[in-house]
Amino acid sequence: MIDTHTILTGFADALTLHNLFFVWFGIIVGQLVGAIPGIGPVMAMAIAIPFTFTLNPLPAIGFLMGVSKGGLVGGAIPAILMNTPGTPDAAATTLDGYPMTKKGKPEKATKIALYSSVTGDAFSDIILITVAPFIAVVALKMGPIEIFALMVFAFSIIAGLVGDSMAKGIVSAGLGLLCATVGLDPENSTPRFIFGYFELYDGIPLVSMALGMLAVAEILRRMARIRGTIKSAIVIPKAQKKADRGVSFVEFWACKYTILRGSVIGTILGAIPGLDSSAASFLSYATAKQASADPKSFGKGNIHGVAATESANSAVAGANLIPLLTLGIPGNLAAALIISALMIHGIQPGPLLFQEQGQLIYGLFGTLLMANVLNLVSGLLGLRLWARVIQAPESIIFPAALLLCMTGVYLATGGLFGVAVMFVFALLGYLMSSFGYSVIVFVIAFFLGERFELSLSQSLNIIDGDLTILLSHPVALLLFILAIVSAIWFGLKSKGKPE
Amino acid sequence: MKQLLSIVVLACIMVLPSLGHSQEWSPKGSITLQIGFGAGGSTDIMGRLVAAKIEENTGWNVVVENKPGGGGIAMFSSLMREKADGQTLGLGVSMPIFLNLASRGDKIPFNIDTFDYLATIMRGEIGMVAKADAPYNTLEELIAYGKKQKGGIAVAFDAKPQQLVLEPVAKNAGVKFKFVKHKSGAEQVQSLLGGHVDIACTAGEHVKYIESGDLKMIASMSKDRQACSPDSKTLIENGFELYLEPYFYIAAPKGLPENVKATLAKAFDEAINSETVKNSLLNSMQANAYNLGPEGTYTMMSQGAVDIKALVKAAKTQ
Amino acid sequence: MHNRISGIFVALFGIALLFFVIPYQTEAVDYGWLKPATLPSIAAVIITLSGILHAVCPRGRIEFRLSSALRALLFFCIGILGLCMMTINYMMAAPILMLVLMWVIGERRWKWLFTGIALLPACIWFCIDFLLKRPLP
Structure with a gap:
């Protein structure tokens, strides 16, 4: 294994002023782009990679990790303050974050988001540093059949989110699944539902869908609601008690199980390559709701709801590095970008990384821990700034948000076609939420859909009609049983309490 | 008189190269290099590396634009409508283009001959x-x-x-x-x-x-054995006349003027064979820079399209 | 009532998908386990059945008011017009889009109008075009 000397020199590398500057700069950029609707950290990383050519590997990767971590904190801010998530990861944060704002507690909501985000992130970083190789080996055992079982399980958990009408919830999920099948089919790569648009070969662009459904639909709704006098986008009561502005340690401690659960869910899903951080936050939210003594208060401004989603989506960030650093396999888009940045610097992520680049890896670990502290500090400073910005009149906030969404989607999808798609989904999102069809269920079904179909195709081909193969996949069988149990349980629960 | 003649000759010697130079075209404004894949992927990085090197070598301004969709189909479908003035170029990968032309060519607005080809950057193994x-x-x-x-x-x-x-x-x-x-x-x-x-x-x-x-x-599965495992035989050596060689190539709308084509091809060749690009490709893609040049690229594209078409046909008749 | 209508509409959409859209927008393949049309068809069947179920026994709240929906549609159309203008030139479209949006909302204060129409697009241009060298439309 690696000797202590390498570990110590690695950490010493991390703690230089030079490195600290780039990491902090990355975090500030990340929080900023995360908080601006339409421009996400993944895009910022993609744009920034060519600029890191000139840096040394450690500050370069530190900078990119800073952008990624800062983005997770930043994305929650507009989700909570304006009901428009800055990044798709923060979609679930709107569920309880925005109701808290409506209750006049935006500062409390953003602070608990920040604290749980940093806690979840630190948790997964510590897991990464201590037991990464072991986790990576276990995660490798999750093959296509297990992933498919996990997808089925996730769908059954999400049944707990559908709200007051099961039929409408299922329609939303079906539509989300349907939209996820646009583009090349996973098995034969034949185009589906492209209606002559070659841009749709790769499927409906995720940012176009997420921002259209979640952000633009809400922006349109809010602009339409402005009549007569123009108010601030949010009004924080002047004479607010101190207890309503901040998060006391007692309140934070009360969320300890929620945050721990979220961190564990995020770490597990992050360590399995190919799953998305938004899936983690939805799963964490749904389980927190089910575990709560008062599930009905969720969606109405429960602080646990914010803590659950933010701890989970941030925990994914650290855990994504587990398969990346130990096996060279990127877990998601952000991790893939980190891989390309490493490769530009002539570093091969892969099985030999720890032996060849031990010092760099421990430098990176030190950088990650440092980044968590910096994220907290600049987050606290940044929240004050955003709380001020958002008090500007709504007549400028919402048009500006719309323009930024259009610009961001143009940049992210590489053309105005993506912007047009965003508007189509804005219309759909507006109609769906007006008629009580859950937009959130649609979005999560869309997120899961692609992987669901791919792993279904892979499983069918591996099994090849021989069902006895399933017997050699105990984890998958267990997940299938869990899925059935939870579906029945949610079914009973929703029947027990008619609205 | 002799003196005068020598002056005239001297003048001609001085003027001629500059005449030749004026034919050697340089772009007005910036060149746009469109990439048929999203930002951050290996094709994107490759394009940006080469573009940066061209800027450094020639002083031109090369703007890189991502136009993802269908493995390059979306980008080439719009590139074919651009003016053939050398100001707009595209970077694509050969395999997805071949496959789509072979299996649903009637729905694709272009074919191999819709474009002029300038260079290949590398060959995937x-x-x-x-x-x-x-x-x-x-x-x-x-x-x-x-x-x-x-x-x-x-x-x-x-x-x-x-x-x-x-x-x-x-x-x-x-x-x-x-x-x-x-x-x-x-x-x-x-x-x-x-x-x-x-x-x-x-x-x-x-x-x-x-x-x-x-x-x-x-x-x-390439035509040749690979450097990382020189003892492993190719499919062809195993008795199957089959191979796959995806190329990353640069194309432009059909009808580039000869001098524009020559200047661009030279600029790309210099960039692709530069030490920085070679090393970066080796580090990031484990592959050697490999430029076939304009004619070579065209031959490769036409041949590859025919080969893949035959494969698709064979698979259908099975 | 709105609930029933939405259920019927959803069911019709599902049927249209199943019989008209899916057959024309997917390709048939003759081998493999998961056909391109399999999952979309399953989704369409689920949508149709749930739509019928919802039309028969409607449940759940509805927050649809025609007046605010029409106003939202107005802003939607302004956004689309802005998008059309962007196909010509972003730096021309962005200020006009901001002006129209803010004016229709009812903003008349010069300070804020200036911020939205001049400062914001200039800031976007500076960051994206100038600093990052990414082309705007």
Whole structure:
């Protein structure tokens, strides 16, 4: 294994002023782009990679990790303050974050988001540093059949989110699944539902869908609601008690199980390559709701709801590095970008990384821990700034948000076609939420859909009609049983309490 | 008089090169290099590397634009409508273009002859790989092993042409391949290391794992053997007249003026064969920079399209 | 009532998908386990059945008011017009889009109008075009 000397020199590398500057700069950029609707950290990383050519590997990767971590904190801010998530990861944060704002507690909501985000992130970083190789080996055992079982399980958990009408919830999920099948089919790569648009070969662009459904639909709704006098986008009561502005340690401690659960869910899903951080936050939210003594208060401004989603989506960030650093396999888009940045610097992520680049890896670990502290500090400073910005009149906030969404989607999808798609989904999102069809269920079904179909195709081909193969996949069988149990349980629960 | 003549001659000598120079075209404003894939991927990085080197060498301004969609189809469909003035160029990968032209050419607005070709940047090397402790080392042993397996051999792949090439192999050898589609080479390696599939077809991703001793190459699917495993035979050496060679290439709308084409081709050649680009490609893609030049690229594109068309046809008539 | 209508509409959409859209927008393949049309068809069947179920026994709240929906549609159309203008030139479209949006909302204060129409597009241009060298439309 690696000797202590390498570990110590690695950490010493991390703690230089030079490195600290780039990491902090990355975090500030990340929080900023995360908080601006339409421009996400993944895009910022993609744009920034060519600029890191000139840096040394450690500050370069530190900078990119800073952008990624800062983005997770930043994305929650507009989700909570304006009901428009800055990044798709923060979609679930709107569920309880925005109701808290409506209750006049935006500062409390953003602070608990920040604290749980940093806690979840630190948790997964510590897991990464201590037991990464072991986790990576276990995660490798999750093959296509297990992933498919996990997808089925996730769908059954999400049944707990559908709200007051099961039929409408299922329609939303079906539509989300349907939209996820646009583009090349996973098995034969034949185009589906492209209606002559070659841009749709790769499927409906995720940012176009997420921002259209979640952000633009809400922006349109809010602009339409402005009549007569123009108010601030949010009004924080002047004479607010101190207890309503901040998060006391007692309140934070009360969320300890929620945050721990979220961190564990995020770490597990992050360590399995190919799953998305938004899936983690939805799963964490749904389980927190089910575990709560008062599930009905969720969606109405429960602080646990914010803590659950933010701890989970941030925990994914650290855990994504587990398969990346130990096996060279990127877990998601952000991790893939980190891989390309490493490769530009002539570093091969892969099985030999720890032996060849031990010092760099421990430098990176030190950088990650440092980044968590910096994220907290600049987050606290940044929240004050955003709380001020958002008090500007709504007549400028919402048009500006719309323009930024259009610009961001143009940049992210590489053309105005993506912007047009965003508007189509804005219309759909507006109609769906007006008629009580859950937009959130649609979005999560869309997120899961692609992987669901791919792993279904892979499983069918591996099994090849021989069902006895399933017997050699105990984890998958267990997940299938869990899925059935939870579906029945949610079914009973929703029947027990008619609205 | 003699003096005058020599002055005239001297003047001619001085003027002539500058005349030649004026024919050597330089772009008005910036050149746009469109990339048929999203930002941050390997094709994107490759394009940006080359563009930066061209800027450095020539002083031109090269703007890189991402136009993802359908493995380059979206980008080329719009590139064909641009003016053929050398100001707008595209970077694509050959395999997805060949495959789409072969299987649904009637729905694609362009064909190979719709474009002028300037250069290739590199050639991907596809290998058939297995986990290091697998009970077979060569294609022959794999086939022998496969015949004993009742369920067949699970083969991971991430692009249709790989399946098209391996189907005739399985058919001729009389073994059953279960094709399991993956999203990327990295995911194939993941399935392979986890023991979920028996073999995988990866384009370069295998190199570092072969060096570390986690994977081994069963056969090279390129025309030649590969540097990372020089003892592994190609499919052709194994008696199957099949190979896959995806190229990354630069194209422009048809009808570039000769001088524009020559200037651009020269600029690309210099950039592609520069030390920085060569080293970066070696580091990031485990592949050597490889420029076929304008004629070579055109020949490769026409030949490749014909070859893949034959494969698709063969698969359909089966 | 709105609930029933939405259920019927959803069911019709599902049927249209099943019989008209899916057959024309997917390709038939003759081998493999998961056909391109399989999952979309399953989704369409689920949508149709749930739509019928919802039309028969409607449940759940509805927050649809025609007046605010029409106003939202107005802003939607302004956004689309802005998008059309962007196909010509972003730096021309962005200020006009901001002006129209803010004016229709009812903003008349010069300070804020200036911020939205001049400062914001200039800031976007500076960051994206100038600093990052990414082309705007």
